[in-house]
Amino acid sequence: MSTLQETIHQMGRQARAAAYQLAQLSSDEKNAVLRAMATAIRQRAPELLVANAKDLAVGREKGLSNAMLDRLRLDEARIEAMAAGIDQVATLADPVGTIMDSWERPNGIRIEQVRVPIGTIGIIYESRPNVTADAAALCFKTGNATILRGGSEALHSNLAIAGALAAAGAPDHAIQLIPFTDRESVAVLAGMDQWLDLIIPRGGKGLIETVVSLARMPVIKHYDGICHLYADAAADLEMAVALTVNSKTQKPGVCNALEILLVHRSIAADFLPAVGVALREKQVEIRACPQALEFLTDAMPATEQDWDTEFLELIIAVKIVDSLDEAVAHINAHGSHHTDVIVTRDEAAAERFLRTVDSACVFQNVSSRFADGGEFGFGAEIGISTDKLHARGPMGLRELTSYQYRVRGNGQVKA
Amino acid sequence: MSTLQETIHQMGRQARAAAYQLAQLSSDEKNAVLRAMATAIRQRAPELLVANAKDLAVGREKGLSNAMLDRLRLDEARIEAMAAGIDQVATLADPVGTIMDSWERPNGIRIEQVRVPIGTIGIIYESRPNVTADAAALCFKTGNATILRGGSEALHSNLAIAGALAAAGAPDHAIQLIPFTDRESVAVLAGMDQWLDLIIPRGGKGLIETVVSLARMPVIKHYDGICHLYADAAADLEMAVALTVNSKTQKPGVCNALEILLVHRSIAADFLPAVGVALREKQVEIRACPQALEFLTDAMPATEQDWDTEFLELIIAVKIVDSLDEAVAHINAHGSHHTDVIVTRDEAAAERFLRTVDSACVFQNVSSRFADGGEFGFGAEIGISTDKLHARGPMGLRELTSYQYRVRGNGQVKA
DSSP states (O other): OOHHHHHHHHHHHHHHHHHHHHTTOOHHHHHHHHHHHHHHHHHTHHHHHHHHHHHHHHHHHHTOOHHHHHHHOOOHHHHHHHHHHHHHHHHSOOOTTOEEEEEEOTTSOEEEEEEEEOOEEEEEEOSOTHHHHHHHHHHHHTTOEEEEEOOGGGHHHHHHHHHHHHTSSOOTTSEEEOSOOSHHHHHHHHHOTTTOSEEEEESOHHHHHHHHHHOSSOBOOOOOOOEEEEEOTTOOHHHHHHHHHHHHHSSTTSTTSEEEEEEEHHHHHHHHHHHHHHHHHTTOEEEEOHHHHTTOTTOEEOOGGGGGOOOOSSEEEEEEESSHHHHHHHHHHHSOSSEEEEEOSOHHHHHHHHHHOOSSEEEEEEOGGGOSHHHHTOSOOSEEEOOSSSOOEEEOSGGGEEEEEEEEEEEEOOO | OOHHHHHHHHHHHHHHHHHHHHTTOOHHHHHHHHHHHHHHHHHTHHHHHHHHHHHHHHHHHHTOOHHHHHHHOOOHHHHHHHHHHHHHHHHSOOOTTOEEEEEEOTTSOEEEEEEEEOOEEEEEEOSOTHHHHHHHHHHHHTTOEEEEEOOGGGHHHHHHHHHHHHTSSOOTTSEEEOSOOSHHHHHHHHHOTTTOSEEEEESOHHHHHHHHHHOSSOBOOOOOOOEEEEEOTTOOHHHHHHHHHHHHHSSTTSTTSEEEEEEEHHHHHHHHHHHHHHHHHTTOEEEEOHHHHTTOTTOEEOOGGGGGOOOOSSEEEEEEESSHHHHHHHHHHHSOSSEEEEEOSOHHHHHHHHHHOOSSEEEEEEOGGGOSHHHHTOSOOSEEEOOSSSOOEEEOSGGGEEEEEEEEEEEEOOO
16 A cells, blocks of 8 residues: 555544444534634634645646636635634534434334434535635534545645644544645545445546545545526516526526526527516526527527536526426426426426426526525535435435434344 | 446436436336236236246256255245335335425525435345345336346346336336346446446455446445344343343345344353253254353353354354443454344443444344344335445435435525
């Protein structure tokens, strides 16, 4: 084994031991540590800024873009936001220990299905150093030990943040940061399924693909959001315009922003000119199918590729469909199974859409921007899963737990 | 792409299309098809026996062991058991469509978390042809399309069974069997995460390891059961003997059979001679730690390897421990996180054991043989998961579903 392998395997062993201690902490004990973590982040703000300045200097030398440097940057406000985020996690209800189900069998054995921590979780992420604190706090709250592996650009910042968190009274090795940032460290982490129960990659498609190819343990993926809004024949046109504009423009760079607008042919002549004006007011570039172009005179023709693209900027692709079923078939074939919206006053049409669209979140008459753990009331989210196993859609604390069957009897034997 | 790749990818595309049809079937429609499947299996019994005779002849030529040939063999009784199993699945409650949770947010949006099928499931298995019918019926009941890939020894039998199932009125391609049995077919199946939402390998450790290494989609694993029984200081000794004997000998070749007996030092002198006699009466070979050997004069010394071994036969390893905590530490370090039992009258000790043993099933005063979907009341099981994500322990119909958030509003936009 190389030094890198030995170090990371050793961290895995330590994480497993820490997980057994964490599983025994009460909610009050965990919350007290979380508040101490928030305090440590605030108190060590000067250190964090010095560490971050090093990362920024290296980044500038390496010629990182301004957008990258901005993502990397810490300032007083961002440090306070990190600390406040941890404090907020301390206020949330702890799912661990909840009895999900319980029943008695005819032979008298009593079965309880109880929420328990998953155990050990690896988080692999890119340039934003605040992920160190966010992910560690959510995993800690749910009694999981965390092994963090951040991007090379943020190494000094991440080490300083993880150091502050780990010094706040958590069991030893409950939160560990891998001090290597090369690709091999991802491969080693993804290969050690004896020590790690789950990996969550937080970052772009390339990172997720790499982890999926390498991982032996379960991976929860947060892929693209190619979100659709379908304006139905029975849509309230004013509402459809408002929801299209809000879903597309309220924050265009995120996964629950709208990318594709589908319009029922019967309302196209009324709806498209109106939505076209509203979108252009917000500087949105419109790419339309040949039939929609007739009603959107300023739009560009859409290419085939546009239907499969997460634009993440002020661009929308617009297509006319002949029926709700055609809209659903288009969404299931071209979407990313994240969030899709129908605007309609026809409850039967809404029901059919919600039941046949194969996406984590299906909405009637609501902006796609509400597909979010905070908006769902989860208090915090570790991401929006595009997987169907274990966690689908916004992932809160509950999705960071597993369960165990606790069975009590009085000597029952199997005949 | 090779012909094999093209064929399997085409099956994947077809499975996805079938899954969308399956998701829309009512429980009654699915149950009617299941009953027709059971009838088809009964009616085609002569064909199944002919196909099975071909497999048996090839198997004999290849020199398969008698145990292997027995696993492969179909007869009237086994065919009837397969049909009856499908009929029984038809009688179970359908989890699809269940509202798991629902709530309203302050802004008036109403959120429902609804159980939906997972979608498309690959099942990779070895020599027993009845898995074809069992797995397909459970997946069909939960609205999932299935791609089956059985072992080469059972190919003719599997094709005949899958043919009977597919001809019983299910949507086209709801149940497909891959006609290839080489290793490449596993690799292709495990690589096509665009078409397959989940893979379940059913078979030995080698098969599971192969699938885990290759799979890009989630895998639910059913690894070993290295199950422990801990006879606590406060154990009812007669109950401890009965549970040890039942857990070890009632069916020694299965994953929930007992392998390791841990005994608190304070009861060793009374308990070990009694359990030794009872085990020897059942022809169990005892391998004991040096201290236990003093009370088990006929036993062999245990080797270090015995503590990590799933014997699956009439062998048990026995170790004396100084405390409950030592027992738990041994179980967490050497067990397979499947099923572990404490025998005690001390409720506080039981509580501590159940809360600190990191296993899917933790039992107080119950035989380990009850770790089973049937015994839990699930009606049927597709296996006992040793994973912690999505499904842990006995997996019934509920664990073959995912969920979706259905959200309804009246035009809410994000500020």
